[in-house]
Amino acid sequence: xxxxxxxxxxxxxxxxxxxxxxxxxxxxxxxSIDELIAAFDAADADDxxxxxxxxxxxxxxxxxxxxxxxxxxxDRADRSTADEHRxxxxxxxxxxxxxxxxxxxAINGPAVxxxxxxxxxxxVRIASTAARIGFVFARRGVVPEACSTWFLPRLVGMxxxxxxxxxxxVFSAEEALAGRLVSRVVAPDALLATARELAAEIADNTSAVxxxxxxxxxxxxxxxxxxxxxxxxxxxxxxxxxxxxxxxEGIEAFIAKRPARFSQRPSTDMPPFYPWWR
Numbered sequence: 114x115x116x117x118x119x120x121x122x123x124x125x126x127x128x129x130x131x132x133x134x135x136x137x138x139x140x141x142x143x144x145s146i147d148e149l150i151a152a153f154d155a156a157d158a159d160d161x162x163x164x165x166x167x168x169x170x171x172x173x174x175x176x177x178x179x180x181x182x183x184x185x186x187x188d189r190a191d192r193s194t195a196d197e198h199r200x201x202x203x204x205x206x207x208x209x210x211x212x213x214x215x216x217x218x219a220i221n222g223p224a225v226x227x228x229x230x231x232x233x234x235x236x237v238r239i240a241s242t243a244a245r246i247g248f249v250f251a252r253r254g255v256v257p258e259a260c261s262t263w264f265l266p267r268l269v270g271m272x273x274x275x276x277x278x279x280x281x282x283v284f285s286a287e288e289a290l291a292g293r294l295v296s297r298v299v300a301p302d303a304l305l306a307t308a309r310e311l312a313a314e315i316a317d318n319t320s321a322v323x324x325x326x327x328x329x330x331x332x333x334x335x336x337x338x339x340x341x342x343x344x345x346x347x348x349x350x351x352x353x354x355x356x357x358x359x360x361x362e363g364i365e366a367f368i369a370k371r372p373a374r375f376s377q378r379p380s381t382d383m384p385p386f387y388p389w390w391r
Contacts, residue, residue, distance in 0.1 A: 114151040115333065116132050116148050118133055118142065118148055119132055119133050120189060125233075126162065126312075126316040127162070127316060128214075129167075129380045130167045132167075132169045132170060132174070132175050133162075134170075134179075135169075135173070135186060136171075139169045139170060139176060139228070140172035140175065140176045140319050141175060141202075141227055141228075142179050143201060148199040149208075150205055154208070157212050163312070163319075163324070164214055164216070164312035165212075165214050165215070166308045166309065166312055167217070167219065167231075167232070167285025167384050168218075168219040168304075169222060172221075172223075173224075174218075174220045174224040175227065176228055200258045200259065202231065202259030202260075203258060203259050206230065206231065206259045206260045211388070213324075213383075214324075214328075214379075215236045215328055217235065217236065217239065217308045217312055218231075218232040218235045218237070219239055219241075219304050219305055220232065220239065220241060220246070221244070222241065223245045223283075224245070224246050224247075225245070225246065225248075226248075230248065230259035230264075230265075231257070233260075237296055237309055237311065238295040239295060239307055240286040240290070240295040240298050240377040241286065241299065241300070241301045241304045242286055242298055242299070242301060243301050244295075245284070245286075246283065246284055246286070246289050247277075247284065248281060250278070250281060251278065251279060251280070253281075260286045262278075262336055267280065269294050273293075291383070318372075319375070319381050320359040320373075320375040322357070322377045322378070322383060325383065325387075326383075326384075326387065330343075330346055330347075330350065333389075346386075346389060349386045357382075359376065359377045362374060
């Protein structure tokens with residue numbers, strides 16, 4: 114797919130996806146949604162990509178949906194029935210949810226509506242001090258989308274999720290840090306360097322298959338009814354990875370005090386129990 118509203122770049126084993134409508138504060142359209150899904154598909158299929166960074170061009174991360182159509186922006190009644198309609202934001206976040214690669218959000222500026230719900234299934238959110246964040250849906254007469262009513266309480270707790278979603282107010286990066294929505298707040302000129310440093314730490318030091326499995330174990334087990342379900346998946350994971358070439362290499366490298374040279378690939382070497390949740 115050719116990209117018109119995002120940029121997709123791969124360097125040093127890291128894919129960077131940049132929302133690229135700076136004149137519209139990177140507000141998303143139906144085209145943007147399709148391009149984001151295609152970019153995550155590309156990153157997932159490329160064994161040369163070990164991590165993904167998502168950021169925005171210009172002064173904003175993402176201003177949410179493009180409201181250029183006015184009051185009928187969210188009216189889908191002329192295009193589908195209620196039962197048929199599927200929220201575009203949810204299509205993106207569900208694709209991220211199943212990704213084999215870790216995803217880092219580098220929130221460089223305002224991130225409201227879909228601009229912040231987009232980031233919830235990402236693994237790490239780093240914010241610039243210039244970021245302003247808002248789950249503004251109630252102030253637009255709609256409801257949170259992109260599966261955010263599932264993700265947000267799991268990330269920050271029910272009380273904090275309710276306060277932000279029910280008021281719809283816009284808040285600072287520092288409040289997002291205090292509420293554990295983001296893990297770090299850094300100066301604007303340090304944001305991408307910080308995200309790239311974290312991505313490089315993953316890319317340079319870890320097994321790609323281990324990372325893929327760990328990412329999915331963390332996310333998919335959030336909804337488990339009992340720790341026995343984690344025990345079952347842990348046990349399968351240890352059985353299959355423990356006998357793998359990457360496990361032998363990781364241990365031998367540790368004993369020899371040298372960098373590990375992992376060879377296994379997510380495209381061909383995932384264990385037979387993966388994906389266990391389908």
